[in-house]
Amino acid sequence: MSRSSRAAVHRHGSQDLDVTVVDVADPAPGTVLVRMGASGVCGSDRHVLDGDWTLPSPTVMGHEGAGTVEAIGDGVTDVAVGDHVILSWFYPCRRCTACLSGKSYVCTGSRSEECLLPDGSSPLTLDGERVFPYLTVGSMSEYAVVPEAGAIRIPDEVPFDVASLIGCSVATGFGAVVNDAGVEAGTSAVVVGTGGVGLSIILALRLVGANPIIAVDLSEDKLAAAREFGATHTLVPSDGLAEEIAAITQGGAAYAFEAIGRVQTIESLPSLLAPGGKAVIVGLPPEDSPVSIDALALAESGKSLIGSNYGSTVPGRDFPRLAALYLAGRLPVDRLISHRIGLDDVNEAFDAMRRGERARSVIVF
Structure with a gap:
């Protein structure tokens, strides 16, 4: 059996989504049917729409989601009908070496990036396709x-719009700070790019006690938001950016985070660091985007450059932790949301993102 569902469908060659009706199969063994409460509109979705990343097509877009369990397949024990859940865009297989060593964020058995369930199937069809x-x-x-x-x-008390962002941008930003960089209280940090993920990084830096926190962006509106979320200093990119940061931090930042995914800004990260500093690539560039780094200078200064995938998030551990921090008033995720929209407004939300407008748009069902 199946049920009808309004959905935003993308096909190769188009930047726009078609809001239409797809058929959703009942949950097979080991799977869960979720009635969506909210979905974030994320830059990773835009990468697909703009042709930066290649994925199977046609595709129902969206990977930041939260909702209510409507039905469960045979053998499911982790959740029950009626539970509120956050969806993880990188489901672990729970069997590979990475999963068994607690590193499910680099699971080698997941088929998430193929957009397939573990058995190689898809639960969605449109006119038989x-x-x-x-x-x-x-x-x-x-x-x-x-x-x-x-x-x-x-917990049911977490609103779905907040929960949806915990599922990707907040977990990515928080994890980059806590899981990957291991930022210590009182240490300096710079964040290049203050969109949704960049603001999440700033929230996490404030939470762990980093100081100073320097935000870098071209948009004055986004820099104003960065100050609201905890940045102590804001700068506009310039040829003298490294010198400005060195002056604020007395020699360079201990940590630098790139939250855009641009080759040029990734290449500039080491120059923003103090000797022994750590740079973290959080923003994801288009496919086939090599980066040039002066390896000798990096090694001689004892600096490190690491990649952060999903903030090394372990969803079963980190999503409840982030939800609890939100409920305790220590992680104001709701303040990231600038626009709550309907599904029919999704193309307008992506156009605003391309123009560099808005903090986060969230589809509310």
């Missing part, structure tokens, strides 16, 4: 079917 859920989530739809490992139970 197979449709792929983006990263095996497809949250821009009234209903989604996901693997049990990709649905993480959270």
